[in-house]
Amino acid sequence: MSTRGIKAIFFTRFHHEKGSRVLHQVPEGSITRSTAPAALRTPIVEVEAIAAYLNPTQQFCDRLLTFCTNHHRVIGYPVCIREGKYSRNEFMFNWALVVEESLADWAAYGEVVRKMGRLLRGLEEQGGFLSREEETRGVWEDESLSGGAYGGGGSKVYALCEMILEDLNNYAECMIPIDDSNTINLKLFPTRSPPPPIHAHHVPLLTISLTSLTAPISSDLTLTRIIPFINGVHSVSKIARLADTDLSLTRKAVQHLVYYGVVILLDIFSFGAIYAPTVEIGGFITDETVQEECARYIRVPRISLGRNIKIGSESERSSTSSDTSAHNRSPSTITATDFADYRTGSIEHVYRDVMTEEDGEKISHETLITLYTSLRQGLTLKNFVLENLTLLENIDIRRFITFGVIKGMLYRIHxxxxxxxxxxxxxxxxxxxxxxxxxxxxxxxxxxxxxxxxxxxxxxxxxxxxxxxxxxxxxxxxxxxxxxxxxxxxxxxxxxxxxxxxxxxxxxxxxxxxxxxx
Amino acid sequence: MTLPLPPASNLHAILLVTKSHSLGRRLVFHYPPLSPSAAALAAKKAPAWFGNETSTGSLDSHSDSSDWDSSTENDGIDDDVEVGSKTSAGRGSGRTSHRERDKHRPASGGWEKQDSIDEEDRGIDDSAIGNGYGKINGGRHLKGGEHDWSTVLGFQIDALEKMLCPHEAFNKRRFELGVESTVFVGAPMFVRSDGLWKKGRRKKEKRSPDQQLQAKDLLANLKSNDSDEDKTRGERSGSTSTEPFVYPQGFEPGYGHDMSIAPSLAVSEAGSDARTNSTTEVGRPDMEMFNVVFVLNPPALEYQLRVKEMYDNVTRKYAKALKYEQARFQYVWKESKKIIEMKQRARESGESLSTTWREIIGSSPLAKSIAILFDAISNDKIAHIHFDATFNTSFQIPQADSTPYLPNALEPQMPGLWLTTSNVAIEEDNDAVLTQHSALLLLEDAETLVKELEGDSKGNATALAFYIRNIVPTKSLQKISIKHNILAQDMEYIASHLVYWRRARLIPPLHPRDTYVVSPNADMSALEAAIPSYSSRFPTLPSLPKIVSMLSGTPRPYRTFIPTNEHRESYMEILAWLMRGGWVTQLRSFAWVRVTADIKAQVAAEMEREAHLKRTEEASRRDTSDSDSLTESLFSDKRSSFLAAGRPSTPMRRPPRRELDDEIMDASTILSPRTAYRGSPARPASDSGSTTSTRTTIPVPQSSGRTTSPSPAVPPQIKAPHRPSPLHLKTTSPSRNPLSPTHPLSPNLPSPPLSPQNFTASLVLSPQKANSLEARWLEKIGQTFKDQEVREHWPMLLRHLDGKHALEDVPSREGLKRKRVAAIVTGVREAGWLVVVRHW
Structure with missing residues (x-):
């Protein structure tokens, strides 16, 4: 969320005889001209031009209304309370905020305004939070106040505007107690794009460690059950089987993880698969830090190639069918995919221990570039490995591919x-x-x-x-x-x-x- | 360069509002007649852009995610009821069914040109009938909501009228009013204070810049006579793909423009003069303002983009066109009065909305133009509007015709979109030259296009037809214009025009020696429909699945698929057909120069010698040694002892902040990270300078060199909508400092043992911007070539070895024979100087 996104917050009231008037504004002078010492010289919006939208007809009340003027976007939520105790049986107000017109994700602010509008309505209906203040302060009697000459001194609504502006701009959230029973809790939630559908053959890979979080991420049972099985190797369908969860629920759970950006989707790794570089390979070749990162990620320490990578061994995909009856595979069929098998969390530790013993030969950038550029259409991974056997020493071929796919420089040719x-x-x-x-x-x-x-x-x-x-x-x-x-x-x-x-x-x-x- | 979004106008209605002295604020016309309620629009979900929808993929549980609280719609309706308005809660449901059609979006990226042309044809026919005024549609069928004359979009009309008539401060500015997630975008036009809609002719010299601009635009509009080819040059300014076009000299005679401009201008002036006279007689004009309002409901994340697109390309231009017509004939106001009258009559006699609307559209060109505009734009097509006999124009929201980025599973898909880097502008290149080297791929058959032209233009189509018939995708525009003696600018103008109006694409000329592969972005769902149309086109040749299958194996030059020489032409036609549908894309080669350790050692030795010579020279000049050389020797001592330790000099990592390029910094940066690395090999991430990896990789309890996942930099905050995934590398990323090409060894760093083992091979990323050391390496490499030809062309070739220029483009850009370039490249490549990668 961009910092200090809110340029101004103001509160307008509509009076049946005196028309609409800006009662509070933060900062002073941002909406109407003000004589206060610290006021802005010129208002950031032309209030005359937009007056019709600040206090619109009832048709448009209790809706989020936004309009652009003077390169700013005013987001308001006009409220009209109809009750007999008010003059003409109506009480209309609008609590609005101003952001830059070009702000991309203003919807988050819209939600804040909507919440405030409803909350103020509730407060007014409960105990006349707004109208009482007006009466005691005599807002409408004093004609000299038309320019907003008074500050906010003593006004609760003004204090609210001020606190919300500061807190949301600085911390993107705020909590303000109003009275014994009411508290304002606001937070700017960034808008996220809708997640794509998840297919059974997608392979999710976590981008953060959910297990290391102290609090459980969700009370969702499916989610809790599948998370240990998400490792960048198992397909969604296999995860569902391993975790004994319903496939459609599993897909939904993964979709939630995708929505929050903690999971990315890969394809099923197999040696029969074909990968080829995309346009983004250029970024890899020219960026040494990525190469460095890659070298770290794909290195296999002290484990010789021959023992660990069985050329042409069937991987996940075939195992989905082959181990339907028996889940535990015999040790003899260890494949590259087992490197990160969920059960071998301990194995990872072993690797790390190994790592500390031996600093492992570095994979040169040249090797990486040569390897990535020699992947091409029509070349199965199996043949690729056979062609580049010597270069692939100390390289975890699965991680080699995964890295490329994650960075977008390789694509799987299905x-x-x-x-x-x-x-x-x-x-x-x-x-x-x-x-x-x-x-x-x-x-x-x-x-x-x-x-x-x-x-x-x-x-x-x-x-x-x-x-x-x-x-x-x-x-x-x-x-x-x-x-x-x-x-x-x-x-x-x-x-x-x-x-x-x-x-x-x-x-x-x-x-x-x-x-x-x- | 970002991943383009699928075209989606999100247009749901068009309203025309006027404000006049006699009638006040009036909502004159809205289209479609049965509009969905705003609440229904707000509840609409974001479109699904992701390939095959899965059954479980629906996001019913996700209404919170779309950020528009779904409960609000209910609130809105409840409030309506509470307020006592006539709007019933059932209204929304009754009306949404009508909008189902608009929900349906073309599956392919919007290449269906034919439909838009049909639209046009129909439009002209209808208007011909409609001008007869006598068309009465007797068919009365009543539907739900058909007699709801008092609301539009779920709002009371009077309330809407008040909201959509803005303050005069909005004159000629963007009017943008959001109600929940629905947005009303308009371009209000106010009458001038002197009662005119545009300044009179006599005052022409004093026009304000704004109006001058507008007048220019209108002139441009005027130039667009009936022919499809000549439409609204002025609108091209909004085009992203074409550069500001320089009007080619001698163009006008070629197209008979002078023919069309003169009369229309005359008419316009006459019209406005007449009108001016009449208004001055009457006094001030009745209508003060009109506002064409487009109702959109874009997804929250695309809000800015979609609204801007609509405003810039359609709303503003349409309003300007109307204003122009208003200035000439009181067009808007006359039509408005007519429409209002018709509505009033129909309302009194209790007719249904759709019947009335049909009548209105039949008799009012203004209403008709709004209807055409809505139908085309809401389906992401081109709207051809016929205002009057002398003024036609077209509106569209331009669409991307290619992308270099292949979307991953998490990104919006645009199947069928052409995947290529050939349209990516490279900063240092001159685009005009580039266009000349491209070929034009017509997206429709030449004859279809020609027929289209002949259909609606008067006489000047023959010249155009000549050009269009001569366009072949296998020859560059330059070659075509030379061959047929066409002015290069004319060619370019036609090309940019056809491209802008979605009739053609600029491609690298198709050639049998080039390699083509099945595009990973091909739209396989279109295959079923494509098979029959392919087989009717190429009945005797291998079937579409077979061809596609052939091109999807190991990449081979296309000519290897052509069985005999006789087949060559038809196979090239197949290729053009496949390119047109986005089925295939050219596989292009990109290369960098690889500098071996040998070369580096040689250069270093040479430089050492030179430095030595210089030193001795200096020493002889003045015998005293100063402190500078002392430090230098100090460093060289350190360095040599370091190297003496027997470790290979592999300075692979350069810390990111390396601005100071002086000797001391060099020496220290080469030394320090490596010692640190050696000291604690388990934590390389911390000193690698890649802050992203340390922050975003899984926080493993014990630090490890083996990170669990390759730092897919998850943005902690909101990411901008739909740019390429932040995980990805970006080739065109500006973040990479172009001024820091690899030079692991500073030129003036003395390094005594100059054997190749002390150097590692590296790449020269951008030979054009090479520093002095890199330049020497390249020069040295150039000297190694035995072949005179290769040696001669080495500097030329270097220009293309930056990983951004495709080697396939070299022959045309440098004006060399294809074979010759191929031989040179092969020579260099076989000697091992190149890192080559092939992608689209």
Whole structure:
């Protein structure tokens, strides 16, 4: 939030005989000319031009009204209280603030004004907070005050304006007790953009450590359960299975994390994947601090390449199908992805211990540049590793890729299949008995999981039932709806819980299919 | 350079308000007839820009996030009821259905040009009928809210009238009134105090600059005669892609402009004179002010951008055009009176709104123009407005036609948008030259365009048709103009015009030797529709999926896909077709010079020799040694002992604040970070100078060199809407200090052991801005080339080796043969002097 965003706060009242008048303004002279010693020379807005909007007709009362004048934006919330005790049965006021016209996120201030408007209305309705003050101070009797010659001395409303201006400008929040039962709590909340939809094949990665926070971040059960599994390796679908949560709820929970900017979305890492540089690679090449950061992030200390990276080993994606029945993988299938496995939080510690023992050879910037620039379209990660085996020493290949994707200098080239027969008719593909069996088992073992998978396109509990029933029958058919070139293989594999090779085989079986890398 | 936002006008209604002596404030016309209530607009969610919507992705629980408290709409309605107005709570629901259509947004980035043209055609037909005045629509079908004559947008009309007639201080200024999240944007126009709408002809010399500007604009508008090609040159000022255009000499005869300007000007002057006379006779004019108000509900984060776009491109220009017409024929007021009268009649006879509106639009060109404007702009299209026989113009909110940034999963998606760096302006380049080297890719078939022109222009289309028919995407504009003997400026003018009006794009000329890949931003949802249109266009050639599949593998020059020479032309047509739809993009190469340790050692040795020579010279001149050389030797001692310790001199890190470029700073910065690094290797982040990483990485309890996540600098505060993710590196980021290219070793730093092991290879980031040491390295590299040709062109090539210029552009920019440049680049590359990366 920009500092000192509020240029002025003022309070106007509408009197049926005397018209509208600015009763309080902070700073003095900012709205109407003032003779006070510290007053601004010239008002920052032309109040005559906007008088109609400060105290509008009832139609526009109790709404947030903003208008621009003189390069400033006035945000007001005119209130009209209709009650018999007032003259003409109406009491109209407007508590407004002024910000720069170009201020991008003025909506946050709008919320403050809205809250203040309602609050003042409440205070007035409860005990005449505003009208009593006017009576005792005789605001309307004294004609000489028209220029706002009096300061705010003694006025509660003026004090409020002053305190809110200072507090919001300095701390972006304030708490002001009014009386025994009322307190003003205001805070400027920055507007955030709506989060994108989360797909089952997205891989969330936390950008801050939520576990290290002392207070729990949320009382949401799904969120609490999934957070330990968010590690930049597991897909949302796998997280849902590991945490035993409903897939759609998991997606929503991740979406919340995305909304607050604590999670970024990656793709599923696999050695069959293709990555290529984007335009932002130029920024990496020319920025040494990023290279430095990269070198730190991707280094594998004292662990030789041969033991840890199995070339061509199936990763997360295939494991989604392969370990449906058994969650714990045998130690022999350790892959690069296991480096940051959630269960191996301890392993991270081991690494760190190792690190302190050995200062590890630095990865030169030249190596990094060479490696990143040699990724290209049509080159699978597997082949990339084989081509650059010597350069990749001490480099965690998964982190190498992840770093590039996070910084935006690499993009994943997804694989899509287009079948021309989809558009005409849907021919059921031959199904394999083995998959059927697995799917059945999965359906029985993990009710939540399979339901979530089925939800992909259509929602509702009906489908959930259907998917369990139908999973035994037509595994080939659901594949067809993914073959329109809009669903990446990652998505297909996750939704159908098959390995890529299996999907590949099935896609070939469909016939008239073209594989597109994009 | 930011990630462009998908076009979204967020336009929901257009209102016309007038203030006159006889009738006071009047809301003359609003369109559409059945407007959604403001409360319904406020409740609307932000558009979903993210590819395939997922079932669980809906954000019902997120109404708090949109920052417009959803409860307010209810409050508003409750208050209405409380106040006792006739507005019922059900009104909102009854009306939103009408607006469903506007919610529907074209899935592809808005390339549907055809529709907008249809719009135009229809518009002209209708106006032809409408001018007959006798069109009576008898069809009466009643709908809910059809007889609600007293409210617009959920507000009582009289209240709205009061709000939308601003103080005179707003004359010709932006009028912006927000009611909750709905905003009313207008450009109020007031009559002058002398009762005229513009200054008379005799006073022309004394016009205020403001009015002069306006007059200029109007003249520009005038020049836009019927032909689609010649529309509103003045409006181009708002265009982002084109530079201020210099009117080409000899252009007017070529287009018959003189033909159109003269009569229309004459008419205008005559008209205004006549009117002037009449007003002076009558006294002061009836109408004091009119205000065209556009009702928008932009998302909070895009508020400023959307409102500005609408005001600058549509609201203000339309109001100016109306004012011009008002000055000539009392257009606005005459039409207003007519509309008010029609409304009054219909209201008394109890007709429904939509029937009445149809009648009004049929008989009033003003109402019709508002309707056309609304229909086009709210669908992000171009509105062609026909004011009268001599004055037509078009309005649009310009759209981005390309982006260099590929949006990630967290950013708004714009599938189908052309992904390229070729449109990114590089600061030091001259854009005019660049346009000449680009080719023009027509987004419609040349014949369609020509037909369009012939349809609505009178005679001068033949010349234009000639130009358009000769435009091919495989030849640069320069080549085309030379070949067909067309003036370069004319060519450029047509090009910029076609580009601005979304009929064409500037691209690097398509060439079979270049490489094209499937764009990661291709809009696959459009594939299903594209397949049949492709196959009808290229029936005998491989199908679209096959071609796309072919181009998505390992990148190869396009010619390798062409089976025989006979196929060449048709394959190039396919390529143009694919480019047009944003299916493919050119893979371009960017390179930097890599300076090896060898070169550095050689240069250092040379410099050492020179310095030595100089020193001895000096020494011979004056024998006394001063304190300067003492310190120098002191440092050199330190340095040599340091190097003697056997560590390679790899000064990889430069602390960020290195302004002082003197010797002492150099020496110390090279020494200190490394010793610190050696001393505590576990905490490099703290001294790396990258403050972001220390702050934002996961606060691991024990400090570790292995950070858990690569500092995705999460902004602690609000980030500006939709610029490229702050996580990303930016190539065009100004934050990078261009004046600090790598020079790990200061030139005058004495370093006794000058063997290559003491140096590491590094890149010269910008040869154009190389410092003296880098220049020497580059020169030295130049000397290593055996090939005379390469050596000769090395300085030329260096200009393009900064990672910003594509190597593919070298031949056209330098006027060399493609093959020759390719040979030179290959020679340099094979010698290992280049770091090359390929992207779009």
């Amino acid at each position: 694989k899509y299949a287009i079948t021309t027969s989809t558009f005409a008719s849907i021919a059921p593909a031959p199904m394999s008995t083995t998959t059927t069996a697995t799917a059945t088992i999965a359906g029985n073992n993990n009710d939540n999981g399979i339901a979530g998978v089925g939800v992909g396109v259509v929602e509702g509990g009906k489908l959930r039932l259907n998917s369990i029933v139908s999973s035994t029958h037509d595994v080939g058919l659901p594949l067809m709806r993914f073959l329109d070139g809009m669903h990446s293989f990652d998505e297909i594999c996750t939704e159908l819980r098959m390995s890529e090779a299996e999907v590949d085989r099935k896609v070939k079986g469909v016939g008239d299919t073209w594989v597109v890398y994009r």
